Amino acid sequence: xxxxxxxxxxxxxxxxxxxxxxxxxxxxxxxxxxxxxxxxxxxxxxxxxxxxxxxxxxxxxxxxxxxxxxxxxxxxxxxxxxxxxxxxxxxxxxxxxxxxxxxxxxxxxxxxxxxxxxxxxxxxxxxxxxxxxxxxxxxxxxxxxxxxxxxxxxxxxxxxxxxxxxxxxxxxxxxxxxxxxxxxxxxxxxxxxxxxxxxxxxxxxxxxxxxxxxxxxxxxxxxxxxxxxxxxxxxxxxxxxxxxxxxxxxxxxxxxxxxxxxxxxxxxxxxxxxxxxxxxxxxxxxxxxxxxxxxxxxxxxxxxxxxxxxxxxxxxxxxxxxxxxxxxxxxxxxxxxxxxxxxxxxxxxxxxxxxxxxxxxxxxxxxxxxxxxxxxxxxxxxxxxxxxxxxxxxxxxxxxxxxxxxxxxxxxxxxxxxxxxxxxxxxxxxxxxxxxxxxxxxxxxxxxxxxxxxxxxxxxxxxxxxxxxxxxxxxxxxxxxxxxxxxxxxxxxxxxxxxxxxxxxxxxxxxxxxxxxxxxxxxxxxxxxxx
Numbered sequence: 001x002x003x004x005x006x007x008x009x010x011x012x013x014x015x016x017x018x019x020x021x022x023x024x025x026x027x028x029x030x031x032x033x034x035x036x037x038x039x040x041x042x043x044x045x046x047x048x049x050x051x052x053x054x055x056x057x058x059x060x061x062x063x064x065x066x067x068x069x070x071x072x073x074x075x076x077x078x079x080x081x082x083x084x085x086x087x088x089x090x091x092x093x094x095x096x097x098x099x100x101x102x103x104x105x106x107x108x109x110x111x112x113x114x115x116x117x118x119x120x121x122x123x124x125x126x127x128x129x130x131x132x133x134x135x136x137x138x139x140x141x142x143x144x145x146x147x148x149x150x151x152x153x154x155x156x157x158x159x160x161x162x163x164x165x166x167x168x169x170x171x172x173x174x175x176x177x178x179x180x181x182x183x184x185x186x187x188x189x190x191x192x193x194x195x196x197x198x199x200x201x202x203x204x205x206x207x208x209x210x211x212x213x214x215x216x217x218x219x220x221x222x223x224x225x226x227x228x229x230x231x232x233x234x235x236x237x238x239x240x241x242x243x244x245x246x247x248x249x250x251x252x253x254x255x256x257x258x259x260x261x262x263x264x265x266x267x268x269x270x271x272x273x274x275x276x277x278x279x280x281x282x283x284x285x286x287x288x289x290x291x292x293x294x295x296x297x298x299x300x301x302x303x304x305x306x307x308x309x310x311x312x313x314x315x316x317x318x319x320x321x322x323x324x325x326x327x328x329x330x331x332x333x334x335x336x337x338x339x340x341x342x343x344x345x346x347x348x349x350x351x352x353x354x355x356x357x358x359x360x361x362x363x364x365x366x367x368x369x370x371x372x373x374x375x376x377x378x379x380x381x382x383x384x385x386x387x388x389x390x391x392x393x394x395x396x397x398x399x400x401x402x403x404x405x406x407x408x409x410x411x412x413x414x415x416x417x418x419x420x421x422x423x424x425x426x427x428x429x430x431x432x433x434x435x436x437x438x439x440x441x442x443x444x445x446x447x448x449x450x451x452x453x454x455x456x457x458x459x460x461x462x463x464x465x466x467x468x469x470x471x472x473x474x475x476x477x478x479x480x481x482x483x484x485x486x487x488x489x490x491x492x493x494x495x496x497x498x499x500x501x502x503x504x505x506x507x508x509x510x511x512x513x514x515x516x517x518x519x520x521x522x523x524x525x526x527x528x529x530x531x
Contacts, residue, residue: 010210011208012209013210015196015212016041016180016212016213016214017034017039017040017214018030018031018034018040018041018213018216018386019043019044019211019213019217020041020042020217020219021044021216021218021219021227022219022227022367023044023047023048023049023050023181023183024049024050024052024167024221025050025054025163025166025372025375026221026367027043027217028171029170029375029379030219030379030382030383031043031170031171031174031179031181032171032173032174032379032398033376033379033383033397033398034179034383035177035178036173036177036398036401037392037397038178038392038394040178041178041180042213043171043179043180043182044182044183044185044187044209045185046184047183047184048184048482048483048487049164049167049168049171049181049183049477050163050167050487051482051487052331052332053333054164054167054221054372055329055331055487056163056247056249056329056330057372058247058249058275058286059160059162059275059277060160060273060275061083061161062079062158062159062373063076063077063080063083063120063158063373064076064079065117065120065263065271066271068119069116073123075350076120076123077123077124078124078374079371079374080123080124080125080126081124082373083124083159084126084128086373087128087159087411088402088411089376089402089403090403090440091406092416092437092439092440092441093162093169093438093440094160094162094166095159095160096157096159097157097159097160097260097275098155098156098259099157099158099263100135100137100155100262100263101113101117101153101155101263101264101265102137102262102315103151103152103153103154106267107267108265110152113154117132117154117156118132120156126157129157129158129159130157131156132154132156132157133155134153135153136151137152137153138151142258142260142262144256145255145256147314147316155260160275162438164486164487164488165438166375168476168477168487169403169406170375171477172404172475172476176404182201182203185203185204186201186203187199187220187227187230188230189230189231189232190216190232191232191233192233192234192358192362193362194361194362196214196362197212197213197215197216197364198210198212199213199216214362214389214390215363215386215389216231216364216365217367217382218364218365218366219367221332221333221334222332222334223295224242224367224368225242228366235356237354237356241336241337242335242336242368243290243335243336244291244332244334245288245332246287246288246291246330246332247285247286247330247332248285248286248305248328248329249284249328249329250283250284250300250308250309250325250327251282251284251326252281252282252284252320252324252326253280253282253324253326254276254280254281255274255282255316256276256282256316259276261273261275262275264311264312266311266314272311273285274312274316277490278494280493280494281326284312285308286308287300287304287307287308289304291332298330298331299330300329300330305322305325305328306322309321309322309324309325333369334368334369336351336354336368351367351368351370351371351378351381352367352368352369353381353382353385354366357389361389363386363389365382365385365386367382376398379398380396380398380399405442405443407440407441408440413436416436416441417433417436420432420443424447424450426451426452426453427450427452427453428453430463431453431463434489435447435463435468438488445471445475446465446467447467448467456468457470458502458506460495461494461495461499462494462495462499464495464503469506470510473510479507480507481500481504481507484503485500485503
């Protein structure tokens with residue numbers, strides 16, 4: 001298909017060191033690390049930040065307990081070490097959570113679970129998270145929602161995260177360190193010159209954008225092959241090494257009390273999670289299937305929904321059916337493994353880099369795979385690979401850095417919430433808690449003095465106000481209903497149809513007044529929120 005670019009209405013930018021293609025967690029992580037080293041960085045994303053795989057994770061910062069069975073000790077160790085690093089960097093959007101693993105006598109032996117959890121506790125150098133312990137499910141509240149046949153189990157620590165906001169915070173930090181970030185901007189093509197790339201991008205309004213960069217980083221997630229096909233003069237990469245794997249999740253009304261989560265074994269060798277979600281809901285998942293469809297139309301199939309409900313239904317007393325499903329979401333991961341014949345669950349979740357270089361100049365770095373937990377290490381590793389081409393040597397810096405809003409005193413989020421509720425006594429406590437979780441110490445950029453709810457402008461429901469919408473539009477690249485209610489927040493689960501439509505009307509008015517328009521199909525957005 002021919003792509004037309006309006007050359008008569010084009011923008012040109014001065015040369016950059018890096019052109020990063022893709023606004024998921026890997027792309028923004030690399031952009032942030034590079035910008036922090038003083039490099040000139042340009043990032044383009046064809047949709048919204050975190051609009052695909054990076055907003056469709058299981059919302060966990062974890063080592064991946066099941067990866068031990070595939071002997072991926074390096075991956076597990078690296079991920080476990082990152083848990084506490086990221087917890088310190090963003091204590092508002094990342095918090096520790098205890099997982100309950102019921103012992104199922106028909107599946108893995110208890111001694112295997114005990115040894116696996118002992119390795120999990122120690123291989124990553126756990127420092128602050130509580131250790132594993134055995135529990136009697138008949139004498140603990142965690143056992144009450146489970147069927148009577150589950151008598152004993154184990155409890156261990158991991159962390160949960162607001163995945164979309166992790167992407168946004170990295171993008172904000174990259175921008176504040178000098179990176180240029182354009183959303184709704186597609187990569188069209190790039191030609192390799194002696195020591196730089198000349199790239200053409202296109203805004204969703206048809207405007208051509210010309211960018212010269214010394215290096216291109218292809219972090220387009222499941223679209224990596226599509227991007228590489230538009231790079232002129234690079235070597236063809238092995239098609240059979242790319243495995244697209246789809247994972248789907250289901251959201252239901254809360255089916256158990258408490259702040260803990262569950263990890264369940266299934267008869268097919270996989271595991272499933274049941275996690276408290278957005279106060280009133282439970283997140284269930286995930287599946288692991290090869291994907292061969294349209295990447296722009298990824299959703300949970302009826303078979304996947306039934307699989308998830310059936311698997312967790314073997315553990316909970318409460319029976320679940322499709323009628324209990326409030327919403328679903330799915331994502332596709334681009335995994336890289338040259339071995340053939342593996343099923344989707346066996347393909348490594350570790351990241352891989354492929355560097356295409358010609359005479360040592362103007363390289364392309366293609367990123368495959370990766371876990372949201374190890375995005376920071378992936379970015380750090382990518383910069384180390386690219387340093388010889390950039391002719392600079394800057395030390396690592398992100399390990400001890402704090403993400404925007406994460407500079408909470410003593411990393412004590414609970415005390416921070418108490419302080420914020422005292423600071424804003426005239427506002428609803430649940431509203432303050434939600435905003436503290438989302439924005440951390442930058443909460444004041446939304447609330448200001450916050451003398452009352454009325455001082456924050458129009459109120460749309462569940463604590464969402466005009467003041468917050470203005471912040472999201474001006475500071476966080478938000479443009480559509482999806483951007484705000486699905487990714488920047490999860491308020492699609494809480495607002496009714498009229499309230500969602502009020503948000504849409506406000507956005508239309510805002511962009512109309514700015515001589516712009518709301519970009520995206522808002523009607524489709526509202527249909528999506530209906531689950």
